[in-house]
Amino acid sequence: MLRPPRVRVITLVALTALCASLAVVFTTATANAAALALTQYVNPFIGTDDSNAPNPVGGGAGGSTVPGPIQPFGMVQLSPDTPTASPSGYRFGDTQIEEFSLTHFNGAGCANNEDLGILPITGAIGASPGTSWTSYRATQDKTQEQARPGFYQSVLSNYGNTKVEATATKRTAAMRLTYPSSTTARVLVNTSRSATGNRSGSIAISGSTVTGSVTGGGFCGSSKTYQIFYRMEFDRAPSAVGTWLGGTVTAGSTSTSGTNSGGYLTFDTSTNRVVQVKVAISFVSQAGAQANLAGEQSGFAFDTVRGNADAEWNTYLNRVQATGGSAADLQKFYTALYRVFINPNLSNDVNGQYRGFDNVVRTASHPVYQNYSGWDIYRSWSALIAFIAPVEAADIAKSMVLDGQQGGLLPKWSHNTSEIFVMTGDPGPIIVDSLYQFGVRDFDTAAALALMDKSSNGGTAQGSPIRGRQATYTQHHYIENDPSDSLEYSASDFAVAQFARSLGDTAKYNTYMARAQWWRNVFNTESNYVHPRNADGTWPWPLNPASQSNFVEGNASQYTWMVPYNFAGLINLMGGRQTAVQRLDHHFTQTNGGQSQPYFYIGNEPEHGVPWAYHFAAAPAGTSNTVRRVMNESFTTGPGGLPGNDDLGATSAWFVWSAMGMYPPTPGADTIALHGPLFPSVFVDRPSGDIQINGTNAGQGNQYVQSLSVNGTATQRTWLRYGDIAGGATLSYTMTGSPTSWGTDPANVPPSFNDGATPPPTAPDLGTNLAAGKPASGSASCATAEGPDKAFDGKLGSTSKWCSTAAGTKYLQVDLGSNQTVRSFVVKHAGLGGETTAWNTGGFGIETSTDATTWTSRVTVSGNRSSRTYHPITAVTARYVRLAVTTPANDGNGAARIDEFEVYGSAGSGPTNLALGRPATADSQCSTTEGPEKAVNGSTSAGNSDKWCSLGTTKFLRVDLGASHAIQSFTVRHAGAGGESTAWNTRDFDLQVSADGTTWTTVVQARGNTANSSDHPVSASGRYVRLNIVTPTQNTDQAARVYELEVYGT
Structure with a gap:
């Protein structure tokens, strides 16, 4: 048993000081390492305000996290709600509090929960809280606001500096209210108000006990509702009570029900200023709420509950012991790890009863969980929870299968006992398969496969299909004008195939593996992007890679990389590793570019795995550099410290994996890509075998892998399978500050999955670009920053191109320095640099010369619309190469735009x-x-x-x-x-x-x-x-x- 660490309260001001001054150095963790005091590093205020993301998704400007107390996977999430905080309930920048409510999501993008509002006030009851609730808002003293795992405190300055302290168990919460000396200290209990509107509720006050129910729902516009039963007990009887219904307040009333209902309790704090309250909820019954309260809180022992909550969190955080890093990095890491353990949430009461997806009350002998943001968490959270919390992961898998058996299918985006059908695709199979691939076996796998197969063939959940466009998907092998959904279906098909193979079902494996390759049908080899496609097979033209049109919370530039199970096939379609690396370099111009720029967007999930695409292009240093940039630029220790919604732990899971130096790049597979840790030591405490990650020289400024050994054996391979380390392992890195050649042999890239029988063929090597960095000249440039040299700098992008509006034919010429054997040319047009494909060069010729005087035509092109054109020729000798643009664009625009002009010759094994x-x-x-x-x-x-x-x-x-x-x-x-x-x-x-x-x-x-x-x-x-x-x-x-x-x- 781990000893509870010394309690240490942290305010935001104190956290800032901690980051600046804390200098704690730990020794390298070893097997059976002693528990560390880790809750001190968690800052629940991170992500509670907006980030700096331009044009984020709706509701996605900030982390949408809440600072209130919760236990790991707890049913209750008590937290303050503030006026401008939708969708989470809380915004750090707000100075007023509307209530403290018992249910919240960690980082969802739609207004949600905030059920059963509790507000301490002083003074008279004026206008009915049923119609004028916000007139009772409390103003808090922000300098006294505190939060740490399992504890929250605020001081309500307009109510006589009433101090509110809150803590929680799994299914209950406790509040210690310290009022001024008053005869009108009150607690308002709102049984109707929630984040999505007012609904019917009930309240009954009997002495010091309050019972009733509330009705919630409406998540993301859904019409579905749920009922929560509650029991609230105070440590003493009130001096007076009352209720309200609508605009009427009835003093002395002890019960009411309906919309806009609630009640109040008045306490005399003249001699005893402290009022304690504890409250439990149940999704089953009033008896369940009573049992939960009795089972998890005995008496009124606020400090004991708080201490237990801190100890519980410390136990969970010690599953990953990161040591030796800076205070700021430790704070970001442990706050992220804390958020990984918040959702999903317990559904069953202490007696095992829970309400199923068919609304029937059942009993389970294991914890039953609810609330899955499938589209968000399938990419890396599911593998992480299996990796660091396998027991809980097994119960999650069991719970999802139960949901499917009771409701029809594995959940997609579920809220309590309802499928809400938020977002796209069919993520349930990917989550369950990822849990399986990362070692979770203790669930009904046969039932899970049957549910996966049912969903993939048009089955329904609670009366509606999760794959609403399955018919057109199977008809065309893509979904017309919706490449996002098409890619999501293919990703789910890949997971079903992997799961079927694991269970020995070859027929299903072959069926779904073939479907997984339908991603190719939305990759347009002309635009060189994932591209919306019409039902007749044509492609709408032109394509703006930065446009959100026909994409879900993203654009073509971002979704083009969403083929994580066949990066090799994607890279080949792009033109090979060199082009892929150039495109990645351009894509990471920004690390949180929002929806309407052709750049990486860490603030939303579709791109979470894209940094590891460098691995598949045999350029792992690109991954190491990019991951560290994202961690430093888009994650901070301030309230705006998350790049976008945490989405029930999805964004935090990304950070945890990244800091450990590994990541699951292929959802549904057991692949782990390796890029080097942030910390000198990371110890993962696992039941099946501990994992020790050592990072010599690790830390800020040393993000590149110089060498790696696994269990004492040096390796250049940039990946492992989960099975390689499932029984325990030691990974020892030497880190350095400059890119190295480690892992750059194409033989060491992670696996891609083609038709299942063979990996995708390797793209032929064109050899060395003879024109790279060579002297260039050309027709007059559009701007001084768009000169001829930009076409030979090895970079893509609107700021790294040659542009000319000169009259007539526009020339771009390069001097190779000496006569060379030339065999092919590659021209990279505007579209590849993120601009509209309408500006791809329409007509051009390529000429060669040995003396820059006599020119011979080698290539003539007209009617081109492609973003990348490859031009092989019979080998010739040339020193000078000239591109002659005759039709600058394919939409009539007069400017020639060439991002890169590449010349290949004697080296390589060109096709x-x-x-x-x-x-x-x-x-x-x-x-x-x-x-x-x-x-x-x-x-x-x-x-x-x-x-x-x-x-x-x-x-x-x-x-x-x-x-x-x-x-x-x-x-x-x-x-x-x-x-x-x-x-x-x-x-x-x-x-x-x-x-x-x-x-x-x-x-x-x-x-x-x-x-x-x-x-x-x-x-x-x-x-x-x-x-x-x-x-x-x-x-x-x-x-x-x-x-x-x-x-x-x-």
Whole structure:
């Protein structure tokens, strides 16, 4: 048993001083380490006011946390409510308190709870509190406000400096009220008011006991309600009582019920200024509330309850002992860890009774929990709670399965006993699977899988489907004009697949793993982003990567990274690791950019795992640097110290993982990415085996991993599976202040999951960018900060591009320094830098020269809309390369914008055209000179017959590559590329791959194409490729015309 630490009350002022002066150094923790006094580091005021996030989600400006007392996973969350505090109930900047209520969410984004308001006052009862409640607001002395785990204090200056102290047990709360000497010291009890309006309640006063019920609900606009029964006991009988109903106050009345109802108790504090009150709640019955109060508070022993609460919190916090860091970092860490343990909340009473999702009262022998913000907590909270609190995690899994068995499906976003259906996707399966993958096994796994399968096939919860758009998802393999929901469905399908495989259900595994790859259907290889898509397969154009249109609380720039189970496939579609790293660097220009900028937004959950995308691009130093930046820039020790809603512990879980130097990057898998700890020592106390994390030189300024050993063996691998450390482990890092080569071998990246049988093929290496940092010149720039050099600086972004509005053709030239072998070019246009894709270069040519005088054309492009274009050529010798922009944009804008112009040559294993000269067949041909072989002959310039042409009913072109290859991209050269009318460019077509020429997989669905040449990055493999023509031209002409089908890979 752990000894309760010395009680230490902390005010915000004291916390500030603590951070500045505390110099506590602990020795490295070892197995069975002694308990540390850790509640001293928790600052419940962090996150209680707005952060500096620009354009946050609605209700998401601050952490929406509350400072009042609660025990881990407690049913009761007693906290003050202030006037401008929606959605949480409390805002640090407010100086008035409207009441102290018993229910709150930690960090939800909608107004919620605040049930059963209690307000100490002095003086006469004037206007009815039923209609004029806010006229009784208390003004508090902010200098005397205090909070720590399990304790809160405020002084109400307009009520004779009445001091309110509060503490809590799991199902009850206690208040010690110290009034001035008065005959009119009162306690108001509001049984109708809540954060979402007034509803019916009841009160009955009998001596020193108050009982009744309140009705709450309305969370996030829901019509669903719930009932809470309460029992309140005072340490002495009141001198007078009364009730109110609506606008009528009835002195002497002991009971009332209805909307806008409540009551008051008056105490004579002339000789004894202290009034103590304890209160319990139950979701089952009045008897349950009485049993809870009797079972958790004996008598009136405020200091004992407070001390027990502190001890309980200290026990939980000691599950992770972080030592050796700065006081500020320890405060941020332990406040985050504290918040991880607040939700979900106990549902059953001390006798085991609880109200189920079918509104039936049942009894369970284990703790039953409620309140899951599924969309928020599935990304990292669920794995963390399994990792550090496996016993509680098992009860959470049991509770979610019970919810599903009683209500129909695993909960999505549940509030008490109701499914509220807030947010998108189907997160319940991901939460349960993540718990399983991180070691939780003690629950009905077969029932859980059945519930997952039911939800994924249109099942309902409390009468409504969680996957409301499942029909269109299975019809199109994406959800039209809602890529956010589509990605969420695929993420859930991945988790169902992993869970099924763990249980040995191969059939379900194969079904859901295939569905998981449907994310590809909302990645537009033209815009190079996750992109809204119409029902007919076309893509609305142009795309503004920073626009929230058709996205849920985010934009295309942010949601593009939400493929955590197949980052390798995503990176390949982007064009490879180098491009992915450039895009990540640009994305992290800001760490809390809000919804309407093309930057990272830590204040909302969809991007929580994005810093670890660097790991999958073999650039773990990028993760280490970015994580530390986010921790320092977006988390502070002040009231605005959280970057956005804590969302029932989701944001805090991110910080805890980050500080420990590890993170679960793939929700639903057992992968742990490693990036190095913030602290010199982190000890995780786990029943199955302790984990010791050592960080030599760890601390601020040393965020990079120099070396790592696991259980004494050095490793360059940047990840582990949970099973590698489940029985205990020691991870020993040496940290340093500069990026290192640790973990940069592509063989050491974490696993991605493709079709389940094989990992995604690796994108071919283009080699070294010969143009990087070389002398550049060009046509007159739009601004001095947008000169030619910006196109060769290795960076993306609207502030790191070449821009020119010069008349006529606009030139951008680079001197490679000496003659080089040149094999390909990559042009990165405006869209890749976060600007509208309407500004992607429409037409351009690329020329080479050995002397800067005589130029040879190598590439000609017209009708381009792509954000990234790849241009392989037959190897040539050149010192100078020139980009000639003929059509600056595809919307008529006159400015040329080039984010990067890259030249590749002798180094690397660049992709080759695998289709060149290979055997080709087709459904038909227009004439004997327009056969399928013409589409793989490497030529577009031998006249109008240098093409494959077909007038068949079903038009297809098939190429045998001779053996299975990893395929990186396709290039299709249409009629315009051969000099024919652009009206004959293929409009709609599919590209497919096959291992055997019989079973085909569609990897590209191109709709609405107008370009002369279209590029289509993929991550695929196969021996056979097939081009299926859906709509052959832009008009009514029915002839398909393809000058070249190029297949690039290795």
